[in-house]
Amino acid sequence: MENRLTSPIPSFLAPIQEDLQLVEQQILSELVNCRPQVLRMIQQTLFSGGKRIRPAIVLLVGNTLGGPKDELIRLAAAIELLHNATLIHDDLIDQAALRHHQPTIHTLCSPQLTVLIGDYLFAYAAKIAAEIDNPGTAKIFAETLITIVDGEITQYSDSRLKPDLSLYEKRIYQKTASLFEASASIAAGLCTTDPTIREAMRSFGNHVGMAFQMMDDVLDIIGTESILGKPVGSDLKQGLLNLPTILYLKDYPDSPYTNRILEGSCLKRDNSDVLQAIRESSAIAKSFEKIDQHLIASQKQLAVLPESSGRHYLLEMVNYLSRRIH
Amino acid sequence: MENRLTSPIPSFLAPIQEDLQLVEQQILSELVNCRPQVLRMIQQTLFSGGKRIRPAIVLLVGNTLGGPKDELIRLAAAIELLHNATLIHDDLIDQAALRHHQPTIHTLCSPQLTVLIGDYLFAYAAKIAAEIDNPGTAKIFAETLITIVDGEITQYSDSRLKPDLSLYEKRIYQKTASLFEASASIAAGLCTTDPTIREAMRSFGNHVGMAFQMMDDVLDIIGTESILGKPVGSDLKQGLLNLPTILYLKDYPDSPYTNRILEGSCLKRDNSDVLQAIRESSAIAKSFEKIDQHLIASQKQLAVLPESSGRHYLLEMVNYLSRRIH
Numbered sequence: 001m002e003n004r005l006t007s008p009i010p011s012f013l014a015p016i017q018e019d020l021q022l023v024e025q026q027i028l029s030e031l032v033n034c035r036p037q038v039l040r041m042i043q044q045t046l047f048s049g050g051k052r053i054r055p056a057i058v059l060l061v062g063n064t065l066g067g068p069k070d071e072l073i074r075l076a077a078a079i080e081l082l083h084n085a086t087l088i089h090d091d092l093i094d095q096a097a098l099r100h101h102q103p104t105i106h107t108l109c110s111p112q113l114t115v116l117i118g119d120y121l122f123a124y125a126a127k128i129a130a131e132i133d134n135p136g137t138a139k140i141f142a143e144t145l146i147t148i149v150d151g152e153i154t155q156y157s158d159s160r161l162k163p164d165l166s167l168y169e170k171r172i173y174q175k176t177a178s179l180f181e182a183s184a185s186i187a188a189g190l191c192t193t194d195p196t197i198r199e200a201m202r203s204f205g206n207h208v209g210m211a212f213q214m215m216d217d218v219l220d221i222i223g224t225e226s227i228l229g230k231p232v233g234s235d236l237k238q239g240l241l242n243l244p245t246i247l248y249l250k251d252y253p254d255s256p257y258t259n260r261i262l263e264g265s266c267l268k269r270d271n272s273d274v275l276q277a278i279r280e281s282s283a284i285a286k287s288f289e290k291i292d293q294h295l296i297a298s299q300k301q302l303a304v305l306p307e308s309s310g311r312h313y314l315l316e317m318v319n320y321l322s323r324r325i326h
Numbered sequence: 327m328e329n330r331l332t333s334p335i336p337s338f339l340a341p342i343q344e345d346l347q348l349v350e351q352q353i354l355s356e357l358v359n360c361r362p363q364v365l366r367m368i369q370q371t372l373f374s375g376g377k378r379i380r381p382a383i384v385l386l387v388g389n390t391l392g393g394p395k396d397e398l399i400r401l402a403a404a405i406e407l408l409h410n411a412t413l414i415h416d417d418l419i420d421q422a423a424l425r426h427h428q429p430t431i432h433t434l435c436s437p438q439l440t441v442l443i444g445d446y447l448f449a450y451a452a453k454i455a456a457e458i459d460n461p462g463t464a465k466i467f468a469e470t471l472i473t474i475v476d477g478e479i480t481q482y483s484d485s486r487l488k489p490d491l492s493l494y495e496k497r498i499y500q501k502t503a504s505l506f507e508a509s510a511s512i513a514a515g516l517c518t519t520d521p522t523i524r525e526a527m528r529s530f531g532n533h534v535g536m537a538f539q540m541m542d543d544v545l546d547i548i549g550t551e552s553i554l555g556k557p558v559g560s561d562l563k564q565g566l567l568n569l570p571t572i573l574y575l576k577d578y579p580d581s582p583y584t585n586r587i588l589e590g591s592c593l594k595r596d597n598s599d600v601l602q603a604i605r606e607s608s609a610i611a612k613s614f615e616k617i618d619q620h621l622i623a624s625q626k627q628l629a630v631l632p633e634s635s636g637r638h639y640l641l642e643m644v645n646y647l648s649r650r651i652h
Contacts (some may be wrong), residue, residue: 033476035479035480037483038483039481082376089441092441093438093441112418112419112482113482113483113518116415116475116478117479118442119445119448119475119478120472120476120479122473124467126452126464126467126468127471127472129468130456130465133461135459138452138464139457141452141456142453142455142456144448145452145453146449146453147444149442150446152445153364153443154361156438156439156442157361157363312587
């Protein structure tokens with residue numbers, strides 16, 4: 001079994017290692033005037049060992065299309081900052097204690113300061129996006145932020161216990177795939193005016209993002225705390241129906257676990273028996289089927305690109321995502 | 327005694343009444359897909375009877391310089407949304423209960439939803455700013471957000487009890503004057519490439535904003551709850567040293583009230599005797615002197631504009647601000 005957190009650097013990241021370091025330098029140089037206490041907490045979140053999949057999409061799509069290096073690095077930095085800003089507010093709202101094995105910011109300081117640190121990263125992300133000399137960048141950027149926040153408001157306000165696949169797909173689009181889509185879409189927009197390529201890259205980002213979140217959902221059921229960097233079964237504990245859980249509920253309407261989940265009895269408690277039942281059910285294989293559908297769809301989009309090392313690495317990324325577990 | 331909350335529509339707003347209604351329509355049309363529950367709370371904040379001074383600056387500066395009407399209205403809407411987004415997070419952090427006589431959003435829903443509603447308005451403000459066809463707009467916009475949040479982090483993190491005028495001036499620049507400056511500056515940037523006019527308008531906005539906040543500080547001491555829409559003496563209650571208080575502390579180092587203020591004994595309590603002492607001191611007249619210096623400096627900047635009805639209305643605005651109390 002291989003997974004993204006214990007394996008060596010995936011092959012598709014190797015050619016952009018240097019660029020990813022420039023992305024980190026760009027982020028740090030933006031935050032140079034930040035108060036030391038605040039900077040320490042931001043660094044803890046931003047440099048906690050995430051694989052930088054979103055910046056990698058920006059760089060790989062952009063490099064493949066021969067885009068301007070400096071702007072791609074700044075765009076990748078803006079996307080990563082926006083991602084982290086939403087995580088900081090999200091973890092505060094969900095009272096999550098760990099992310100990537102590290103304590104979340106709201107566990108290190110007051111909720112008030114956590115709100116402000118999130119706002120601060122939004123502001124820096126918006127500044128970098130605005131400085132990129134392309135009229136579409138800041139607009140897609142802001143629209144994606146609207147999509148993400150709208151999703152968070154829905155997730156926070158509505159009952160989480162509706163086992164509805166289309167609501168689920170909308171939710172993970174808003175939460176995750178929209179920013180993958182924006183990463184690929186803005187990168188393509190910086191490099192080409194060809195609408196076919198732009199649309200293919202948008203769709204590529206979308207499908208990769210959907211597969212990525214679905215895989216996260218599966219890992220939340222079948223992973224281990226050391227792989228995840230946070231406890232297993234976090235979704236169920238928060239009352240969130242993730243993909244394997246929804247598929248389980250559909251296939252086992254008469255299971256006692258189905259009742260327990262739907263009546264909200266899994267909130268804030270250990271659910272190892274429920275997780276075990278889902279693990280041993282058909283729901284896992286069916287989840288992988290859905291993931292594979294998105295990965296295949298994403299691969300198809302790459303056909304618009306010229307045969308090149310860049311396209312090869314994007315395909316590698318897709319293959320890597322499909323190998324995260326199975 | 328005249329004040330902005332009980333007087334009829336000030337004369338400088340009369341020529342832009344229709345435009346200000348278009349600004350409100352623009353805001354509502356942006357938020358059309360918002361959930362009804364959230365929209366109701368946003369409307370309560372956004373339509374609680376504020377005089378729209380920041381949008382008025384955008385429209386008056388822009389009209390005077392013959393700018394594009396549609397873009398000025400969108401810019402004014404973006405500025406008002408950004409302003410309200412920061413207020414929503416600020417009121418949550420300070421646990422303020424009232425603004426413009428209305429309950430603040432965090433008193434109507436959970437802190438979690440309040441964070442998200444603030445984020446939502448940031449996102450819409452950024453979207454409108456990004457849609458304005460001018461490369462400088464989104465950049466100044468994002469930089470202003472950085473300035474405001476940086477100020478909030480400082481105000482939240484540092485001791486508030488330093489009676490230091492230059493720290494005070496930096497704080498009110500970050501909190502208030504920076505957005506006035508951005509309003510005038512971006513409006514001018516949409517209308518002219520002349521650097522003298524742009525710089526004069528930036529400076530005009532800055533001085534008007536400084537005077538506006540200083541006047542708010544004075545009103546917090548000498549006003550009444552019905553004028554302010556919130557309790558008198560809120561700053562002192564929150565441990566914030568406002569302009570008259572700092573000037574009082576300088577002039578009366580041996581007063582027992584000085585001690586009480588500096589040792590933090592005014593926090594979260596009724597301080598009517600302290601307020602009374604400041605009211606009867608030289609600090610009020612000295613505060614007005616400072617306000618007048620900024621208003622005179624702002625008037626001077628208007629000399630770069632051609633003699634026109636627009637310039638006349640901007641002068642009217644300055645005169646109106648100087649008449650808010652005395």
